[in-house]
Structure formats: structure tokens, C-alpha cells
Amino acid sequence: MSTLSFRLRAIALLVCGGIAAAALWVPALISSHSELGEWRILGAMFVIGLLVSAIIGLPLLYVIDRWLRFRGKYVVGGALYGLIFWILMDAPIFPKDWHRLSESWFWLDFAPRRAATFVAFGASIGVVYSAVIWLLVRRASRTSM
Numbered sequence: 287m288s289t290l291s292f293r294l295r296a297i298a299l300l301v302c303g304g305i306a307a308a309a310l311w312v313p314a315l316i317s318s319h320s321e322l323g324e325w326r327i328l329g330a331m332f333v334i335g336l337l338v339s340a341i342i343g344l345p346l347l348y349v350i351d352r353w354l355r356f357r358g359k360y361v362v363g364g365a366l367y368g369l370i371f372w373i374l375m376d377a378p379i380f381p382k383d384w385h386r387l388s389e390s391w392f393w394l395d396f397a398p399r400r401a402a403t404f405v406a407f408g409a410s411i412g413v414v415y416s417a418v419i420w421l422l423v424r425r426a427s428r429t430s431m
Contacts, residue, residue: 290422292351298418299347300339306411307335342370360419364412365405372404 308331315324350363373379377397378386386392 290419290426292348294422295351295419296344296347298422299343299415300336302411302415302418303339303343304332304336306407306414307338308332338371342367342374346370358416360416361409361412364408364410364415366408367412368404368406368408369401371408372401376400376404 308328311328311331314320315328318324346363346367350359350366354362378384378392
């Protein structure tokens with residue numbers, strides 16, 4: 287099986303991250319009578335997804351490619367990405383919020399549902415990324431014959 291360069295895998299990751307972030311905005315566009323300004327947010331969401339994927343996803347891709355050697359490694363990487371994103375965006379990581387960590391409602395009610403949503407979304411994007419990589423490898427092996 288042919289392998290792809292890290293650069294091509296990184297570009298695919300950035301595009302998948304941008305599409306995933308933009309896809310979060312699509313239900314809002316469908317459910318409302320959207321105006322042109324709301325469609326512009328779709329492009330902004332793509333750029334935000336691209337930037338977040340560059341900050342979190344590229345280092346994680348390097349680690350995943352270096353340490354994991356099984357088929358579903360990008361699904362696991364997507365789940366880790368979702369967990370890291372939840373920690374950075376939703377978890378009480380600032381000192382003024384640390385008191386929430388000692389409250390049982392946080393660990394039993396709030397955190398599991400929220401973290402599971404981020405992890406599931408990340409894992410599903412990991413499935414999409416795995417499919418994109420598989421298609422790119424298949425295409426590269428066909429052109430090299």
C-alpha cells in the first residue's frame with residue numbers, strides 16, 4: 287500500500303476541519319429564512335475550522351502518525367481532537383472556575399454529556415478523514431501503475 291506525504295495528509299486534515307466547522311452552521315441556514323450575511327458566516331466557519339485544525343489537529347496528526355499503527359488511528363485521533371477541543375472550550379480550566387471541579391454535578395451531569403458530544407463529533411470527522419485518506423492513497427496507487 288502506498289503512503290501519502292505528511293504535507294498531503296495535513297492539507298486533507300485542514301480541509302476536513304474546515305468542512306466540519308462549516309457543516310455545524312448548515313442546519314441554522316436550513317431552518318431559517320437565511321440572508322446573504324448568514325451565508326457569509328459559512329465561509330467564516332470554514333476558516334475557523336481550518337485554524338483550529340491547524341492549532342490542534344496538525345500536532346495531533348503528527349503524534350497519531352508517529353505512535354499509532356492500526357486502521358482506525360484517525361478515528362481515535364478525531365476523538366482525542368474532540369476531547370482536547372472540549373477541554374479548551376468548555377471545561378473549567380481557568381483558576382476562577384476551578385471550584386466547579388469539586389462539585390459532583392459537574393462530573394455526573396454536565397461534563398459527561400458535553401464531552402461525549404465533542405468526542406463523538408471528533409470521531410465522526412475522524413471517519414470522514416480516514417475515508418479521504420483511503421481515497422487519496424487509492425488514487426495515488428492507481429496513478430503510479
